Amino acid sequence: MSDNESYLLSLRDISLRFGGLQALSDITVGVSSGLWTALIGPNGAGKTSLLNVICGLYAAQRGEVVLGGRPLDGLGVHQRAALGLARTFQAVQLVLEMHVLDNLLLGLHCRGQVGLLGHLLGSPGSRREERALRDTGLAVLERYDLAEVWDRPVSELSLWQRKLLELARAVVGEPRLLLLDEPMGGLTMAEREAMAELLHDLRGGGLSMIMVEHDMDMVMTHTDHVMVLHHGRLLAQGPPREIQADPDVIAAYLGE
The missing domain is CATH 3.40.50.300 (P-loop containing nucleotide triphosphate hydrolases)
Structure with a gap:
């Protein structure tokens, strides 16, 4: 070796x-x-x-x-x-205008099976996949004590909550x-x-x-x-x- x-x-x-x-x-x-x-x-x-x-x-x-x-x-x-490979940053890199769950779902993109065309066309497979990814995302937010703020924009979070969210987004893709x-x-x-x-x-x-x-x-x-x-x-x-x-x-x- x-x-x-x-x-x-x-x-x-x-x-x-x-x-x-x-x-x-x-x-x-x-x-x-x-x-x-x-x-x-x-x-x-x-x-x-x-x-x-x-x-x-x-x-x-x-x-x-x-x-x-x-x-x-x-x-x-x-x-x-x-x-x-996953990464977090010294200055937390999140989309402030997006909701907490949507930010987390950005980290799940590499686990999706439906291609871009399927999502653009709104195929049944893309809708099933989106529901599954959202369920996964909500479960992850629960583990990181962020479930209660899942629908809030990131701009409203404390620094601690933003750090948790960035970490969760980094590791959710395994x-x-x-x-x-x-x-x-x-x-x-x-x-x-x-x-x-x-x-x-x-x-x-x-x-x-x-x-x-x-x-x-x-x-x-x-x-x-x-x-x-x-x-x-x-x-x-x-x-x-x-x-x-x-x-x-x-x-x-x-x-x-």
């Missing part, structure tokens, strides 16, 4: 430049299946840029992204989503790998603990996750593996306790 095939996600020699700025340099790393991996580093280290390369928002100038043994080069965001960009940002301590519990449940159900996060208590307490970026390069990786004691990481990021 090759290195690419032994990991759920393999990154090989990923390099990304914006004009004169080298955002990522020769990132080579493998992410094992079933783990909650933290991606940490100072501001400007390249963390969000790396997530954007993985999910297809950015095209690296050099390198290879492989998911489950399949190279993703040349595939768009929606094609990578269909292969099992991805293999979930990319999280600062899911704890802006939340109260109680909400952060509740979010950590939700992510533990998802990991327990077999979902692999890569999380960008600045809350080091959360990272060191809850995650399985940590990768550290510094100036666009992979500085270190390993279990949280090893990273916490790594002198290079302490000097570059954590502090004494």
Whole structure:
């Protein structure tokens, strides 16, 4: 078995430049299946840029992204989503004018069987599928404590509710790998603990996750593996306790 095939996600020699700025340099790393991996580093280290390369928002100038043994080069965001990649964002990406349920249903598009023409023509199959997807969506909202606001526009939700909805929309399509960009940002301590519990449940159900996060208590307490970026390069990786004691990481990021 090759290195690419032994990991759920393999990154090989990923390099990304914006004009004169080298955002990522020769990132080579493998992410094992079933783990909650933290991606940490100072501001400007390249963390969000790396997530954007993985999910297809950015095209690296050099390198290879492989998911489950399949190279993703040349595939768009929606094609990578269909292969099992999902993403949340630092600034929650929801359609504010749409209702909560309709936002959630956007995450179910890859599970539908009826083609675009069938939906445009309003075929019996499309109507059955729409009813089934709505039933599924309502059940998911119940699990995320959003059932009571299913018909409200997203603009009326609190930040916590928006974070829950974005997470629910990301996982409702049953991805293999979930990319999280600062899911704890802006939340109260109680909400952060509740979010950590939700992510533990998802990991327990077999979902692999890569999380960008600045809350080091959360990272060191809850995650399985940590990768550290510094100036666009992979500085270190390993279990949280090893990273916490790594002198290079302490000097570059954590502090004494």
